[in-house]
Amino acid sequence: MRRDASHRKMIEDLERILGPGRVLSDPLRLLAYECDGYTVQKGRPSAVVFPGSTEEVAAVVRYLHRHRIPFVPRGAGTGLSGGATALNGEVVISLVRMNRILHIDYENRYAIVEPGVVNRKLSERTASRGYYYAPDPSSQQACTIGGNVGENAGGPHCLKYGVTTHHVLALEWVLPDGEVALVGGPNGDDIGYDLRGLVIGSEGTLGIVTRIWVRLLKKPAGVRTVLALFDTVEDASRAVSEVISRGIVPGALEMMDRLAIRAVEAGAYPVGYPEDIEAVLLLELDGPEEGLEEQAREAVDVCRRRRVRDVRVASGEAERALWWNNRKTAFGAMGNLSPDYLVQDGVIPRSALPEVLARIAEISRDSGLRIANVFHAGDGNLHPLILFDSRNPGETERAVETGSRVLQVCADVGGSITGEHGVGLEKINEMAKIFSPRDLDYQMKIREVWNPEELCNPGKIFPRPARCIDRQPPLGRPASVPV
Numbered sequence: 049m050r051r052d053a054s055h056r057k058m059i060e061d062l063e064r065i066l067g068p069g070r071v072l073s074d075p076l077r078l079l080a081y082e083c084d085g086y087t088v089q090k091g092r093p094s095a096v097v098f099p100g101s102t103e104e105v106a107a108v109v110r111y112l113h114r115h116r117i118p119f120v121p122r123g124a125g126t127g128l129s130g131g132a133t134a135l136n137g138e139v140v141i142s143l144v145r146m147n148r149i150l151h152i153d154y155e156n157r158y159a160i161v162e163p164g165v166v167n168r169k170l171s172e173r174t175a176s177r178g179y180y181y182a183p184d185p186s187s188q189q190a191c192t193i194g195g196n197v198g199e200n201a202g203g204p205h206c207l208k209y210g211v212t213t214h215h216v217l218a219l220e221w222v223l224p225d226g227e228v229a230l231v232g233g234p235n236g237d238d239i240g241y242d243l244r245g246l247v248i249g250s251e252g253t254l255g256i257v258t259r260i261w262v263r264l265l266k267k268p269a270g271v272r273t274v275l276a277l278f279d280t281v282e283d284a285s286r287a288v289s290e291v292i293s294r295g296i297v298p299g300a301l302e303m304m305d306r307l308a309i310r311a312v313e314a315g316a317y318p319v320g321y322p323e324d325i326e327a328v329l330l331l332e333l334d335g336p337e338e339g340l341e342e343q344a345r346e347a348v349d350v351c352r353r354r355r356v357r358d359v360r361v362a363s364g365e366a367e368r369a370l371w372w373n374n375r376k377t378a379f380g381a382m383g384n385l386s387p388d389y390l391v392q393d394g395v396i397p398r399s400a401l402p403e404v405l406a407r408i409a410e411i412s413r414d415s416g417l418r419i420a421n422v423f424h425a426g427d428g429n430l431h432p433l434i435l436f437d438s439r440n441p442g443e444t445e446r447a448v449e450t451g452s453r454v455l456q457v458c459a460d461v462g463g464s465i466t467g468e469h470g471v472g473l474e475k476i477n478e479m480a481k482i483f484s485p486r487d488l489d490y491q492m493k494i495r496e497v498w499n500p501e502e503l504c505n506p507g508k509i510f511p512r513p514a515r516c517i518d519r520q521p522p523l524g525r526p527a528s529v530p531v
């Protein structure tokens with residue numbers, strides 16, 4: 049978008065609606081909003097606005113709708129598929145100022161939060177009363193609950209507890225024309241169509257969520273965390289399937305391969321894993337104390353039968369926290385190995401783990417790009433991290449192509465192209481791997497009901513060949529730079 053008279057007028061109008069200091073239009077400061085955690089495609093917004101209430105969000109949206117100006121909702125921008133990226137100079141509506149925990153009802157076990165509340169803050173706030181908010185993306189120190197709703201985020205403990213949609217009771221939602229609606233209810237009012245479920249995971253394409261009613265869970269009485277080191281990825285994968293098939297339901301069951309282990313050991317929370325270990329399993333059991341010890345013994349026994357090199361139970365909270373910090377910072381730790389990485393998010397049946405990991409290793413050899421694997425093994429949600437250097441000509445394109453081949457493998461074994469990171473910009477062209485044109489058409493018809501002109505987060509999720517080709521800039525380049 050050019051900085052012409054109409055742009056200046058828009059900035060003045062938005063400042064009038066929100067007041068001074070709530071509209072960012074300085075091109076240098078807009079740089080920080082060129083992308084989210086998916087850095088391969090960038091676009092500088094024409095402005096970023098910071099509303100502080102539902103009324104302000106609605107007023108901004110009404111204005112933008114009236115003037116047919118497209119906009120993009122944004123939380124913390126930790127998304128990994130480009131969902132919050134303003135690829136074509138849209139106005140970004142940042143929800144980070146709306147970060148209040150509005151109400152906590154311990155008796156009925158729910159809280160009402162604004163969308164900009166950082167995920168972990170809610171568990172911290174309720175911890176002293178023995179409660180927590182279960183969905184725990186590894187980015188939970190930064191990502192917002194609004195962004196979690198946008199992506200229907202998961203996390204390590206979602207194996208047992210479910211993803212965001214299982215923990216959201218109701219939503220207040222500003223529609224793309226500025227109307228405000230309330231869907232769902234704190235007591236589970238599920239009569240009629242489940243609009244709450246529809247909005248969750250819609251990646252900001254159906255409107256902007258401005259208040260969220262979430263479940264609070266009582267913290268489990270006991271926890272046992274088991275760490276197992278394996279000499280082969282195959283043995284570790286087989287241990288994962290066997291634990292689950294024995295009827296044990298771990299709170300979390302995570303795995304890292306050798307390259308990922310190298311990265312985390314060079315990071316901020318090294319555990320001291322042997323350098324030649326091929327796979328680490330982190331398994332957590334939680335619930336009433338009774339029976340936990342026995343389940344932990346059984347899990348250890350499964351690992352031993354799968355030729356584990358070393359297996360042990362955390363000696364206490366400090367050791368458990370170290371193991372988890374080591375695992376949860378794995379993506380960021382890739383910076384120790386490579387200037388750039390692209391993280392994929394394929395889902396596969398658990399039983400296909402050994403086969404799929406072998407095929408990913410083949411793709412890595414073939415493409416000449418290293419791939420580290422860090423993943424939620426218990427629910428078959430893979431995160432292959434493709435390491436590349438965008439300064440080398442053609443390498444970004446090779447990384448994208450490699451990611452696409454990995455997702456094809458996931459689709460071939462009956463899995464999916466995304467488990468929790470969403471489609472955004474990144475996987476638009478991958479949708480055809482699992483959906484027919486007709487399937488996609490059904491979904492796009494839903495978007496048309498509320499977002500007929502596609503003003504709200506345009507160009508996300510769904511492939512539109514003619515439009516995509518027109519709109520997509522070269523990889524790594526901003527689509528629009530205000531001058």
Ligand SMILES: Cc1cc2nc3c(=O)[nH]c(=O)nc-3n(C[C@H](O)[C@H](O)[C@H](O)COP(=O)(O)OP(=O)(O)OC[C@H]3O[C@@H](n4cnc5c(N)ncnc54)[C@H](O)[C@@H]3O)c2cc1C
Nearest residue numbers: 123124125126127131186192194195196198202252257468
């Ligand atoms: C190191 C790292 C680890 C991660 N680990 C996990 C993980 O374990 N599990 C997981 O699921 N994800 C993970 N992610 C991805 C990311 O953190 C999640 O997708 C998270 O939910 C994004 O939240 P956010 O506040 O950053 O949202 P953003 O990135 O700002 O936005 C995400 C999407 O939601 C939309 N949106 C944002 N706010 C609203 C709103 N109020 N109303 C409507 N739409 C909105 C945006 O338009 C966009 O489409 C990880 C990311 C990183 C960087």
